[in-house]
Amino acid sequence: MLIASIAIFLTGVQMNLKDSLQKIPVTHVNLSFYIETEKGTKVRAVLDKMRASHRKCALVMDHGKLTGIFTERDIVAKVASKGDVLKKPIEDLMTPSPITMVSTLTVVEASRLIASTPHRYIPVVNDEGVVLGTVTYYAIIKYISDYFPQEIYNLPPVPDLFATARDGA
DSSP: OHHHHHHHHHHTSOTHHHHHHTTSBGGGSOOBOOEEEETTOBHHHHHHHHHHHTOSEEEEEETTEEEEEEEHHHIIIIIHHHOSOTTSBGGGTSEESOOOEETTSBHHHHHHHHHTSSOSOEEEEOTTOOEEEEEOHHHHHHHHHHHSHHHHHTOOSSTTOOOSSOOOO
16 A cells, blocks of 8 residues: 555656665664563553653563564554453563564665555664664655655645536536
């Protein structure tokens, strides 16, 4: 979906954007849409921290190593269905061993990876496995729109849509 949107966008915009996105590493995108929490932290404390930080994703760490991810989908699916889980440790509800991407991927490669998974947040790690952040659809779209603001912000919702009949009184 994101790839198709980018392809449609690129047909009307300079092709150097496409070339750039195939060379620019994903680390140039805003990767700050997450919080970190330690393994063993109670679910309520993680939710409070997420709410206070206005984040929908928590990376669960164990002595600096990524062990899991807890997102707004987990909140809806697990917290709502399992009742009183707020006092349990976060590892009882997190998704263990999440999919990650290496920081050397390009923006195009990152968008393809996101499109191929059902996940909205994918942690980005360096060669040593150190977490650098999380990449999201929103971050990629925002990066593209910041790259070409004139072209993006001036586009009508459907660029090639024309009225075939007069409308109104």
